[in-house]
Amino acid sequence: MPPKVRELIAELEKEGFVNRGGKGSHRSFVHSKVPKPITISGKPGDDAKQYQVRAVRLALEELKK
Template identity: 45%
Template sequence: MVKPSELFALLLENSNREVSFRDFLALIMALGFVHSRTKGSHQSFVHPKCTKLLVVQPKGKDAKRYQVRELLDMIEEYGLALDE
């Protein structure tokens, strides 16, 4: 398991890299998102600074690349930072 700060730095360098879903969830939580609900394999997260809902689901053991890019876009749009 990669530390959220290390994963964040790696994703800033290359947003198309493969990320394990477990590490992706750890990064989401470290950014201050709170799990709001689960429906099937879809997990929804909310953040106090964001108006958008972040919905993620695994692709096997990895995170879907478009969802990683979506998270990075939200980080940039809302100025989110790690809580570490």
Template identity: 55%
Template structure:
């Protein structure tokens, strides 16, 4: 069963990303260390592979920035 957008958002919030609003089904997230990310789709929509990959990259970037 594919993951849902809701699960990605939960993962982002756990990594200290903050929702900065959005428009329609688009949500903008920002981390205090810099990375910005836009997630699109309804909360119960399936996650696209590119979204999953992008979230992993941005979370890793935020952790790398913390170490500096």
């Protein structure tokens, strides 16, 4: 079962990412140690898409380097 969008957002915020806002259901998260912003779309209760999960995992790995 895929994680919910709210779970991905919570993971990012726990690691220090800041929500920069966005249009509609899109949210852009930035961190000073990660060069590219991470965009998460969808309502908080929606299932996250596989590409969103992958993007969050890669960003968290980049942060630990």
